[in-house]
Amino acid sequence: MHSHVPSLFLFFFFLCFAHGTAHLDGPPRHGCPPTSCPSGPRVRFPFWFPGRQGPECGYKGFELICDDRGRTALSVPNTSQPLLVESIDYKSQSVVLHDPTGCLPLVIANLTQSRFSASKFPYSNQDPYNYVLFKCPPPDRDYMTEVACRSKPPSYKVYAVESSDYVGNLPLVYCERSGSVDPLPNPIDDMIDQAQFEWTTPDCKKCTEGLCGWNGSKIECFPPRHGQPAILKLEITGGIVGSLLLLVGLIGLGYVLNERRRDKAFQLKIESFLHDYEALKPTRYSYNDIKRITNDFEEKLGQGAYGTVYKGKLSNEIFVAVKMLDNSFGNGEEFINEVSTMGRIHHVNVVRMVGFCADGFRRALVYEFLPNESLxxxxxxxxxxxxxxxxxxxxxxxxxxxxxxxxxxxxxxxxxxxxxxxxxxxxxxxxxxxxxxxxxxxxxxxxxxxxxxxxxxxxxxxxxxxxxxxxxxxxxxxxxxxxxxxxxxxxxxxxxxxxxxxxxxxxxxxxxxxxxxxxxxxxxxxxxxxxxxxxxxxxxxxxxxxxxxxxxxxxxxxxxxxxxxxxxxxxxxxxxxxxxxxxxxxxxxxxxxxxxxxxxxxxxx
Structure with a gap:
């Protein structure tokens, strides 16, 4: 899988604003010393604290606050509380954000769904991760990823299940579907607590000899501040520490990628299967799809009161039962009733609807294939x-x-x-x-x-x-x-x-x-x-x-x-x-x- 971290920071910050590159009035002033909250990283351009610093000290969309516990935080729309800033690496232009409620993936997914089209800095949407949320009563399912901010112990806990997973192999008895999270750039368990994001605008990487600022029309570099060796030394130390943290992150990312390559064949098999078989919701098929699935209605399983049942195949390993409905199956109300009802159900003792067909006057229901037929x-x-x-x-x-x-x-x-x-x-x-x-x-x-x-x-x-x-x-x-x-x-x-x-x-x-x-x-x-x-x-x-x-x-x-x-x-x-x-x-x-x-x-x- 490819990492989408480099451009996600831009998306995350500037997605919340109609124009993330809005200019600030007034010339830059290199008299803006670094500052910080009582408990937080060193802050300098493009980050700034409105009220404590003038607008010339920062860039639109990078406003920070100090919360009631003295921690550095970024306020983002559509979130219940600000996201904490764990660290900032100005050399690589990256920041590590942390959500105390454990809802960082939901924040990103919410912004993706509601504001994606308005962003001038969208992140790549290749190979996204999609999840379905299930609300489950006790006992706990420790080997599944819990979304703690949606859970209400001890009544129930909410778990995230990757859409590519086959729910029949998961302990979801008595669980009910309670939403979805998609798309995410990385696995949800890697982002549930904190994640690293990068920005490209404003670009201060070229200012290797000093600071940068906004002169009203473009980014401009400034020489190092004299008379403040302690601050400069602290910034250099922070850059070294940030580089080491980045190196550790890259090593960890390499390990995850290597693990994923090992089961590449298995993942490809699942993706191929999901192309025709969506495990968590019924799929709408055309009549030509039904003919392909049943091999032109080759194998008849039985005759029911309202139609004929045929055996079908979605892949070499996945078989289905296709019920072709005749005109005696009501005026369409029963068909709509069954499709809408079955879409709500996920239980080991209730047959799963794979999909349906409503192509002109042709109607069909596609179910999981059960080899022993009826009781x-x-x-x-x-x-x-x-x-x-x-x-x-x-x-x-x-x-x-x-x-x-x-x-x-x-x-x-x-x-x-x-x-x-x-x-x-x-x-x-x-x-x-x-x-x-x-x-x-x-x-x-x-x-x-x-x-x-x-x-x-x-x-x-x-x-x-x-x-x-x-x-x-x-x-x-x-x-x-x-x-x-x-x-x-x-x-x-x-x-x-x-x-x-x-x-x-x-x-x-x-x-x-x-x-x-x-x-x-x-x-x-x-x-x-x-x-x-x-x-x-x-x-x-x-x-x-x-x-x-x-x-x-x-x-x-x-x-x-x-x-x-x-x-x-x-x-x-x-x-x-x-x-x-x-x-x-x-x-x-x-x-x-x-x-x-x-x-x-x-x-x-």
Missing amino acids: EKFIFQGEDTLDPTLSWERLHDIALGVAKGIEYLHQGCDHKILHFDIKPHNILLDDNFNPKIADFGLAKLCSKEQSAVSMTAARGTMGYIAPEVFSRNFGSVSSKSDVYSFGMLLLEMVGGRKNVDVNAKNMSQMYFPQWVYNHLNKGEELEIRIREDGDCKIARKLAIVGLWCIHWYPADRPPVKVVVQMLEGEECPVMPKNPFVSSNSGEAATMQGRLWNTNLEVIEE
């Missing part, structure tokens, strides 16, 4: 043909992962996201059978402060839709509607069959949830596909959690956070009351002393 493929195979890889331990892990994904949608995003279509077909499995929630075409966003949402029409899939979605006599539509769908999903995972089975041997088995409740309520074991010791305990636990979730009235269902706690617990939860009968209007559902009935405020759609 439906594995649980609806009949009692004797269930895939042996889906042991009860794996089914429990899948259930817990889906619950954590729903919890993130309800509580971990900037807005609460209600999915409204939780079912086996919309739970995809990666190569390690980790579950990911997909298909957000029916999702709704609402404020995290509100509890319920009004709807003009029912949405979802029959068999998984909560009763209140059909009739408000059961209560208000809220996040508890997703809890109901998840409960039906759990019971189908337990039974390995649809909850409503028209081919059941008797009427009591036709509605599987009722059959499960009757057996467990009598103290009988389910004995469904039990193969090993411990399977019965897991099956019972999943069934009981499912029964808690499918109560007819939302007030009787636990919130998803409690569902996660029940699945994570070592002990099996207690049996709920019969979920298929009316609740006492004055009685809220409880479990182990926990009350979860809440007043639901309705939000207009």
Whole structure:
């Protein structure tokens, strides 16, 4: 990587002014002795202290102040407090600036985004460093770069992740995106505390025999001041020390560059990958891009309700699933809904949208490729043909992962996201059978402060839709509607069959949830596909959690956070009351002393 330090100082100082070369009135006067703050470097032209020195002693844009602690500081617009001047090297025309809040990279990025076009001294924008900020709850992630000035311990800390990094390999579970920092000339961890900048105007390097100043139209050199040998000696000493510091900085820079050359091949691979695959935000593709990615729709993965899914390839190692939407996919509202919703989500248990296509009447959604397809493929195979890889331990892990994904949608995003279509077909499995929630075409966003949402029409899939979605006599539509769908999903995972089975041997088995409740309520074991010791305990636990979730009235269902706690617990939860009968209007559902009935405020759609 090339260093952009030489011209960044000019950008940093003069970017804040419409014309950084504005002339000062009056002839120069070489009677301006060097000065300083009680705790700071020696200051002379072009730096100066307004109020303590006349305008002939400095240059526009180089005004300094002494802060309340006696430190030399430079006041820069758009910053919460001045930047401290650690050292000044007049021979090399460089200055080291320090931000006590640790926000120096954000200051530079802010100036870059807001004032770049107005600068007469822009720095080179080749090979910039771009970062995305993530706000993460405890525990700490010590091996990631923390942006301390944006953190609020102990509630959360903010970390900077380079845009070229693949977020799937980073510990960002329960983290949320909170902005970006781009572009930066150097890595953020090299600039988080302090950085060195250089200036070229005014240019005093030619004045090797003495001082320089502004004569009203140009820079002019002056002979050394006589009668001040101590000051002159101090300046010479400062030049030597500054040169040594510069040499140390160059050695350090050389070391960093050498380290970067070692993984040059790896970096090039990532850059090539990012050209087609932006890891942190969906990319808009043209229809020709979609044809190239799918090799002209060569490999068909499946047919859905609203379109056909094809396998695609962004590179030799990155595969995607491309869903080409047909005209039955609404009037465009569902498409916009899914793209806008998926752009907000980054969670290990939610499928990641790579990009989308909206090219004329052609519309497509591009997702990460999950080789094991949907959960439906594995649980609806009949009692004797269930895939042996889906042991009860794996089914429990899948259930817990889906619950954590729903919890993130309800509580971990900037807005609460209600999915409204939780079912086996919309739970995809990666190569390690980790579950990911997909298909957000029916999702709704609402404020995290509100509890319920009004709807003009029912949405979802029959068999998984909560009763209140059909009739408000059961209560208000809220996040508890997703809890109901998840409960039906759990019971189908337990039974390995649809909850409503028209081919059941008797009427009591036709509605599987009722059959499960009757057996467990009598103290009988389910004995469904039990193969090993411990399977019965897991099956019972999943069934009981499912029964808690499918109560007819939302007030009787636990919130998803409690569902996660029940699945994570070592002990099996207690049996709920019969979920298929009316609740006492004055009685809220409880479990182990926990009350979860809440007043639901309705939000207009």
